[in-house]
Amino acid sequence: MRQLLATRRRCGRPVALSVAIALTLVVTGACANSKDNGLPGAGNSGDSAKAYDSIITGSPVADAGAIQAGSWADKIKQRGFMRVGGTDAGPLFSIKDPVTGRLTGFDAGLSQMLAHYITGGKDILKLTKLTITTVDTREKLIQNNSVDAVFATYTITPERAKKVAFAGQYYESGDAIMVKKGNSAITKVADLNGRTVATESNSTASLALKKFAPKAKVLLFTEDAQCVAAVQQGRADAYVLDQGILISDASTNKAVSVVGQPFTKEPYGVGVPHDDAAAKKFVNDWLQKIYADGSWAKLWKATIGSIVSGDAPEPPAIGSADGS
Amino acid sequence: MHIILSHIGDLLAGFGVTIELTLLGFVGAVILGTLLAVFRVVPVTPLRVVGAIYVEFFRNIPLLALLILVIFGLPDVGVTYSLFVSATICLALSGAAFVCEAMRSGINTVPVGQAEAARAIGLTFVQSLRHVILPQAFRTMVQPLVNVFIGVALSSSLAAAVGVSELTNRTQQLNLKYAEAVGSFLVAGVLYLLLAMTGGGAGGWLERRLAIRR
Numbered sequence: 001m002r003q004l005l006a007t008r009r010r011c012g013r014p015v016a017l018s019v020a021i022a023l024t025l026v027v028t029g030a031c032a033n034s035k036d037n038g039l040p041g042a043g044n045s046g047d048s049a050k051a052y053d054s055i056i057t058g059s060p061v062a063d064a065g066a067i068q069a070g071s072w073a074d075k076i077k078q079r080g081f082m083r084v085g086g087t088d089a090g091p092l093f094s095i096k097d098p099v100t101g102r103l104t105g106f107d108a109g110l111s112q113m114l115a116h117y118i119t120g121g122k123d124i125l126k127l128t129k130l131t132i133t134t135v136d137t138r139e140k141l142i143q144n145n146s147v148d149a150v151f152a153t154y155t156i157t158p159e160r161a162k163k164v165a166f167a168g169q170y171y172e173s174g175d176a177i178m179v180k181k182g183n184s185a186i187t188k189v190a191d192l193n194g195r196t197v198a199t200e201s202n203s204t205a206s207l208a209l210k211k212f213a214p215k216a217k218v219l220l221f222t223e224d225a226q227c228v229a230a231v232q233q234g235r236a237d238a239y240v241l242d243q244g245i246l247i248s249d250a251s252t253n254k255a256v257s258v259v260g261q262p263f264t265k266e267p268y269g270v271g272v273p274h275d276d277a278a279a280k281k282f283v284n285d286w287l288q289k290i291y292a293d294g295s296w297a298k299l300w301k302a303t304i305g306s307i308v309s310g311d312a313p314e315p316p317a318i319g320s321a322d323g324s
Numbered sequence: 325m326h327i328i329l330s331h332i333g334d335l336l337a338g339f340g341v342t343i344e345l346t347l348l349g350f351v352g353a354v355i356l357g358t359l360l361a362v363f364r365v366v367p368v369t370p371l372r373v374v375g376a377i378y379v380e381f382f383r384n385i386p387l388l389a390l391l392i393l394v395i396f397g398l399p400d401v402g403v404t405y406s407l408f409v410s411a412t413i414c415l416a417l418s419g420a421a422f423v424c425e426a427m428r429s430g431i432n433t434v435p436v437g438q439a440e441a442a443r444a445i446g447l448t449f450v451q452s453l454r455h456v457i458l459p460q461a462f463r464t465m466v467q468p469l470v471n472v473f474i475g476v477a478l479s480s481s482l483a484a485a486v487g488v489s490e491l492t493n494r495t496q497q498l499n500l501k502y503a504e505a506v507g508s509f510l511v512a513g514v515l516y517l518l519l520a521m522t523g524g525g526a527g528g529w530l531e532r533r534l535a536i537r538r
């Protein structure tokens with residue numbers, strides 16, 4: 001007993017600490033590596049950054065008469081920047097360069113264009129102030145006026161349209177299927193029945209799966225990279241998400257491939273306050289302007305177009321989605 | 325609110341998974357943690373070092389990082405457990421570090437004089453441990469162990485991030501479809517509260533039962 005109790009002296013603490021630190025370093029190192037999926041971010045360096053900036057600053061600016069005193073847009077103009085809800089970790093759509101702090105991508109670019117349209121500002125970094133939103137917080141942040149607008153691959157749905165108003169749609173995508181290379185058993189959405197399918201927990205793809213492949217077993221992960229890893233490691237037979245994102249994953253990861261054509265239509269809209277009809281009309285008018293003068297197509301080419309080959313598609317018709 | 329009511333079965337099923345994760349994770353943590361606490365007090369240096377390294381590592385690594393390592397790292401070396409099993413293992417591994425320290429501090433609260441007195445009146449080593457040291461030590465461990473239980477229950481929600489369809493995960497799914505974040509998380513919060521308070525209540529009952537009437 002005496003021995004049992006007499007062992008409170010120091011016991012190799014420095015050793016334990018240094019081992020713990022070493023292990024942590026290994027762990028974080030490994031995470032950093034697996035994160036580096038080499039996605040070409042739009043406009044990360046030098047010339048491409050200038051090209052990206054010139055697309056934003058070259059887009060239209062509102063006439064003095066277009067902004068009514070006291071309106072949604074006027075408040076943004078008085079403030080000098082727009083409070084945007086979105087993400088800083090969405091490849092192609094809205095991703096932040098950790099070194100320069102620049103936010104680029106299709107959604108980010110559109111938010112900057114809208115802020116430029118309202119304020120006329122030329123400094124990209126000062127046009128918008130980003131609040132990170134998730135699926136759980138988007139509606140609330142608009143409702144309680146924490147942000148002016150949400151640009152966040154925000155699929156327009158009738159349920160969400162009861163809480164917020166959607167301007168747009170400004171982009172239409174669709175869910176496609178990714179499988180491990182060499183898997184020929186899955187070629188269309190019906191083949192997913194009875195199989196394990198991974199998808200992102202914050203995307204509407206899991207709802208689409210319930211509809212198109214009700215017998216699929218769905219695994220929900222928070223991040224794109226986790227879903228790809230699940231397919232690669234055989235934990236899931238397939239991964240279902242927006243086709244553009246899957247193509248960009250498959251372009252950097254040779255172990256997986258994208259099969260078939262999109263089986264859903266995902267209309268993306270700009271979330272604005274529900275009771276402010278003028279705000280929705282203002283954003284829709286602006287969308288028409290950037291459709292017409294080619295800014296929308298240029299931004300598409302600089303962001304999504306860096307992964308998807310071919311010219312920019314025709315912009316989707318505004319107000320055509322159920323809920324917009 | 326009627327959306328939550330019409331999906332209450334789904335939420336309760338998720339709550340069931342949360343309870344399973346919590347109970348299995350906590351029981352695993354107590355078993356492993358007790359073993360580690362023994363490691364840390366025995367007069368055998370290698371065992372003490374093993375115990376110390378374990379505690380320093382698993383107490384200081386975020387549970388989410390551990391979950392991601394086990395779920396996405398291990399398959400790369402050919403070990404694949406199901407998501408539920410992986411999450412349970414992580415909760416037990418992480419909880420064990422805290423259980424170990426709670427147990428060790430409990431044993432250390434009993435003054436050396438008690439052990440010496442027990443030996444002096446002729447009790448054997450095992451008898452003095454069973455009748456003198458552990459009953460007093462356990463009394464002081466109850467509340468720290470309740471803290472670990474609550475910690476395991478609440479951190480089981482991190483398993484939602486790696487695809488285990490427990491309470492938080494199902495709440496997020498419900499919100500994805502119906503955009504009712506506040507209402508659905510309120511319900512989930514109440515369920516977590518119930519689970520944690522049940523643990524706290526059981527601890528209080530145990531503590532009263534073990535109290536010494538002086």
